[in-house]
Every structure is written in structure tokens, then in C-alpha cells.
Amino acid sequence: MSGTSTGLMPPADAVTPVRHPEAPAPGELLGAHYGQCFGCGGGQPHGLQLEARAGDGVSVTAEFTVRPAHQGAPGLAHGGVLATALDETLGSLNWLLRVVSVTGRLETDFLLPVPVDTVLYLEAEVTAVAGRKIYSTATGRIGGPDGPVAVRADAVFIEVKVDHFIENGRPAEIRAAMNDPDQIRRVRAFEVNP
Numbered sequence: 620m621s622g623t624s625t626g627l628m629p630p631a632d633a634v635t636p637v638r639h640p641e642a643p644a645p646g647e648l649l650g651a652h653y654g655q656c657f658g659c660g661g662g663q664p665h666g667l668q669l670e671a672r673a674g675d676g677v678s679v680t681a682e683f684t685v686r687p688a689h690q691g692a693p694g695l696a697h698g699g700v701l702a703t704a705l706d707e708t709l710g711s712l713n714w715l716l717r718v719v720s721v722t723g724r725l726e727t728d729f730l731l732p733v734p735v736d737t738v739l740y741l742e743a744e745v746t747a748v749a750g751r752k753i754y755s756t757a758t759g760r761i762g763g764p765d766g767p768v769a770v771r772a773d774a775v776f777i778e779v780k781v782d783h784f785i786e787n788g789r790p791a792e793i794r795a796a797m798n799d800p801d802q803i804r805r806v807r808a809f810e811v812n813p
């Protein structure tokens with residue numbers, strides 16, 4: 620069972636998460652946060668190209684189809700790729716809170732093997748917020764949106780400023796991102812709606 624690490628326990632002063640009033644409507648596709656993202660970007664041929672949609676409250680759903688490039692054992696998804704799918708789905712909760720955050724801790728359970736060509740049906744929600752710490756949980760089901768849970772995770776994301784990326788990213792990619800009007804628009808959505 621996951622979620623047992625002390626770092627994953629919300630503190631006593633944690634509060635219930637609040638959906639941002641300008642968050643995308645339930646059912647709306649969220650789109651990639653960065654075109655070169657391995658998890659959601661369209662510019663990565665071997666990436667997951669995960670598509671997430673806003674859910675109710677502070678939740679999202681997403682789908683990811685396991686392809687041959689994602690194998691670990693013959694015909695089976697690599698565990699790290701499945702953890703990436705969970706991480707990316709949890710990261711897309713940023714759009715519901717309108718807060719930029721990065722993964723601090725991700726604890727994953729692998730419950731069933733996931734064959735190539737399987738569609739992984741993911742769901743994630745924020746469970747608590749304490750200062751900059753955002754507590755969240757996710758599941759990935761196979762065989763359909765109501766099928767058995769194959770993977771699950773609990774996480775703590777830490778709120779950061781956009782400067783986190785500008786200061787730490789490789790200059791060439793940062794320059795390219797800053798020259799991309801679509802990227803600037805996505806970042807602004809966070810900056811002008813604190």
C-alpha cells in the first residue's frame with residue numbers, strides 16, 4: 620500500500636483544495652503544458668502524449684496508450700513509464716488550481732502488468748494543500764475507465780514560481796520557449812491569475 624511515507628501525510632493545518640474560478644470546465648481538454656514534454660508534448664515521438672481533461676472539483680482524467688517504445692519486459696510497459704503517466708496526470712492538476720508546482724515526492728504501487736497497446740485510464744485529484752505543498756493521489760485502470768486498478772500513486776507537489784524553470788532549465792530550450800507565443804500564453808495563465 621502506498622501513501623505511508625511521512626512526507627505524504629498532510630499536516631494538521633492542511634486545507635481542502637479549492638478549484639480556481641477560471642479553471643477549465645469539466646470535460647475540457649487541458650492540452651500540453653510544453654510541446655517538448657515527454658509526458659504530454661506532441662513534439663516527442665516516443666513520449667507518452669498523454670491527454671488530460673479537467674474533471675469535477677480539483678480532479679483530472681487522462682488516457683495513455685502503451686506503445687512498443689514504452690516496453691520494459693517483452694510486450695509489457697516499463698514501470699518507469701507508468702510512473703511517468705501517473706506523474707504527468709498529477710502534474711496536470713496544476714491547471715485546476717492555477718498554481719505551478721513540481722513533483723517533490725511520488726510513491727507508486729504497481730498492481731497489475733500492463734501490456735503494450737493497453738489504454739491506461741488515469742484519474743487524479745488534489746486531496747489537501749498546506750502552504751506550498753500540494754497533496755494528491757492518482758489511479759490508472761485497464762480494460763476501461765471502470766476496469767481494475769493497475770497502478771496508483773500518492774504525491775506531494777511543491778509550488779514554485781515560473782522563475783524555477785527559467786533559472787534551472789538549459790538556456791537553449793528556455794530561449795526557444797520564451798520565443799514561442801503559445802508557451803508564453805500558457806505561462807501567463809498562471810502568472811496573471813494568482
Ligand SMILES: CCCCC/C=C\C/C=C\C/C=C\C/C=C\CCCC(=O)SCCNC(=O)CCNC(=O)[C@H](O)C(C)(C)COP(=O)(O)OP(=O)(O)OC[C@H]1O[C@@H](n2cnc3c(N)ncnc32)[C@H](O)[C@@H]1OP(=O)(O)O
Pocket residue numbers: 626627652653658706707709710711713719720721722723724750751752775777779781784785793796797805806809
Ligand atoms: C519560459 C519557460 C517556462 C516553461 C514552463 C512551462 C510550463 C509551466 C506551467 C506549468 C507546468 C508545470 C509543471 C509541469 C507539470 C507536470 C510535469 C510532471 C511533474 C514533474 O515531473 S516536475 C519535475 C520533477 N521534479 C523536480 O524537478 C523537482 C526538483 N526539486 C526542487 O526543485 C526542489 O527540491 C523543490 C522546488 C521541490 C523544493 O525546494 P524549495 O527550496 O523551493 O523548497 P523547500 O525545500 O524549502 O520545501 C518547501 C516545502 O516543501 C516540502 N518538501 C520539499 N521537498 C519535499 C519532498 N520531496 N517531499 C515532501 N515534502 C517536500 C518541505 O519540507 C517544505 O515544507 P514546509 O514548508 O512545511 O517546511
